[in-house]
Amino acid sequence: MVRRLLTLVVSLVLLVGLGVGGLYLPMPYLVASPGLTLNTVGDYDGEPVIRVEGADSYEHDGALSMVTVQYAGGPQNRLNLLTVLTAWLSPSNAIMPEELLFPADRSPEEVSERQTVQMNDSQTNATAAALNQLGIGYQAVPLVAGTVEGMPAEGLVEAGDVIVAIDGEPVPTDTGGDDPEEAVGSSAVVERVGAREPGDPVELVLDRDGESVEVEVETTEAEDGTAAVGILIADDMDFPVDVEISVGEIGGPSAGMVFALGIMDRLSEESLTGGASVAGSGTITSDGRVGGISGIAQKMVSAERDGAEYFLVAAESCDQTFDSAALDDLEVVRVETLTDAVAALETIRTGEGELPRCEA
Structure with missing residues (x-):
C-alpha cells in the first residue's frame, strides 16, 4: 500500500515537473x-x-x-512556451510561425540584408x-538586372545592359512630359514587349558598357498570356x-x-x-x-x-x-x-x- 502511494506521489511530481518544464521549451514562434x-x-x-x-x-x-x-523570437533567440502563451493573451500582440519572417532557406543575416x-x-x-x-520630371533608365534561366533572353542580354530602343523606337526615359499617361523606362519596355503576340521576335538595342549592341530575341508566352523574353529589369532613376x-x-x-x-x-x-x-x-x-x-x-x-x-x-x-x-x-x-x-x-x-x- 505504501509502495503504491509513493509511486503515485512520484508520478505526480514527475508529471508536474514535465508540465512546468514544458513551459520553458523553446518554440518556433514569433511575438x-x-x-x-x-x-x-x-x-x-x-x-x-x-x-x-x-x-x-x-x-x-x-x-x-x-x-x-x-x-521577439527567431531561430537564434527562441521564446519559450510560457512567453508565447502570455503574449497570446495580450490584445496588442500577435503570434506567428517564425518561418514567416525567417524562411528555412535563409539565414537571419540574409533576412536582415533583404x-x-x-x-x-x-x-x-x-x-x-x-x-x-x-x-516634377526625372529620368527613369531601364537597366537590366539579369535574365531568367531557360528564357529566350538568356545569353543574349546581360546584367548591366541599358535597353535603349525596341524595334527601332527609342525607349522614353523622361517623366513629366506632355503625355502624363505615357509609360517610361522599364514600364515602357514591359508594355512594348507584352503588346506583341507570344512567339514573335523583338529587336532590342542595348547600351553595353558604352557600346551599342543589337539583338533579336524570340518571345514566349508568360503566365498571364502576354509575350515575354525573361529579362529582369528595373529603373535607374536620376532625380532633379x-x-x-x-x-x-x-x-x-x-x-x-x-x-x-x-x-x-x-x-x-x-x-x-x-x-x-x-x-x-x-x-x-x-x-x-x-x-x-x-x-x-x-x-x-x-x-x-x-x-x-x-x-x-x-x-x-x-x-x-x-x-x-x-x-x-x-x-x-x-x-x-x-x-x-x-x-x-x-x-x-x-x-x-x-x-x-x-x-x-
Missing part, C-alpha cells in the same frame, strides 16, 4: 508587438528624417508617421512617386533633387507610402496635414500604387499610443484593421494609390468631404 513610431516630417536623433536638397524645402506642423512592429534592400528600394520608389504626384531619408536600423518596405507623403510635404509650401497627426503603413511603387503589408493591428496600437488621430492603410490590408485593439480610437482611412492618400489628407485638412473607410 509581434507594437513598435516604434517615427514622424517622417520631424526629426530623428536630432536630424530631419527627410532632407531635400536641390529645391526649396518647407517645414510644417502636424505629423506623417511611419509605424513599425517589434518582433530588409535593408527593401527599405532602400522603398525610399527610391517613394521619391519617384512623390515627384510624379507633384508633376537629392532626397535623404534617415531612419536608423529600421528595414522593410512598409513605410513607402508615408515616405512619399513626407517628401511631398517637404516640397510643398502648404502643409499636407493642416497640423493633424496622421500615421499609416503601406508599400509604394514608383507610379504611386499602395500595397498591403502585415502587422497592421500592432501598428495601429503604436500610432494611437503616440498620438495619431488618423491611420492610412492600404486597401489590401483593410481586413487586419478589425483585429486591432486601437480600432475604436483611430480614424482608419483606406487608400489604393498615393493620389487617394493625398485626397484623404485634403479632406482631413479642410474638413470637407468624406473619408474612405475599410468595410468588414
Whole structure:
C-alpha cells in the first residue's frame, strides 16, 4: 500500500515537473508587438528624417508617421512556451510561425540584408512617386538586372545592359512630359514587349558598357498570356533633387507610402496635414500604387499610443484593421494609390468631404 502511494506521489511530481518544464521549451514562434513610431516630417536623433536638397524645402506642423512592429523570437533567440502563451493573451500582440519572417532557406543575416534592400528600394520608389504626384520630371533608365534561366533572353542580354530602343523606337526615359499617361523606362519596355503576340521576335538595342549592341530575341508566352523574353529589369532613376531619408536600423518596405507623403510635404509650401497627426503603413511603387503589408493591428496600437488621430492603410490590408485593439480610437482611412492618400489628407485638412473607410 505504501509502495503504491509513493509511486503515485512520484508520478505526480514527475508529471508536474514535465508540465512546468514544458513551459520553458523553446518554440518556433514569433511575438509581434507594437513598435516604434517615427514622424517622417520631424526629426530623428536630432536630424530631419527627410532632407531635400536641390529645391526649396518647407517645414510644417502636424505629423506623417511611419509605424513599425517589434518582433521577439527567431531561430537564434527562441521564446519559450510560457512567453508565447502570455503574449497570446495580450490584445496588442500577435503570434506567428517564425518561418514567416525567417524562411528555412535563409539565414537571419540574409533576412536582415533583404530588409535593408527593401527599405532602400522603398525610399527610391517613394521619391519617384512623390515627384510624379507633384508633376516634377526625372529620368527613369531601364537597366537590366539579369535574365531568367531557360528564357529566350538568356545569353543574349546581360546584367548591366541599358535597353535603349525596341524595334527601332527609342525607349522614353523622361517623366513629366506632355503625355502624363505615357509609360517610361522599364514600364515602357514591359508594355512594348507584352503588346506583341507570344512567339514573335523583338529587336532590342542595348547600351553595353558604352557600346551599342543589337539583338533579336524570340518571345514566349508568360503566365498571364502576354509575350515575354525573361529579362529582369528595373529603373535607374536620376532625380532633379537629392532626397535623404534617415531612419536608423529600421528595414522593410512598409513605410513607402508615408515616405512619399513626407517628401511631398517637404516640397510643398502648404502643409499636407493642416497640423493633424496622421500615421499609416503601406508599400509604394514608383507610379504611386499602395500595397498591403502585415502587422497592421500592432501598428495601429503604436500610432494611437503616440498620438495619431488618423491611420492610412492600404486597401489590401483593410481586413487586419478589425483585429486591432486601437480600432475604436483611430480614424482608419483606406487608400489604393498615393493620389487617394493625398485626397484623404485634403479632406482631413479642410474638413470637407468624406473619408474612405475599410468595410468588414
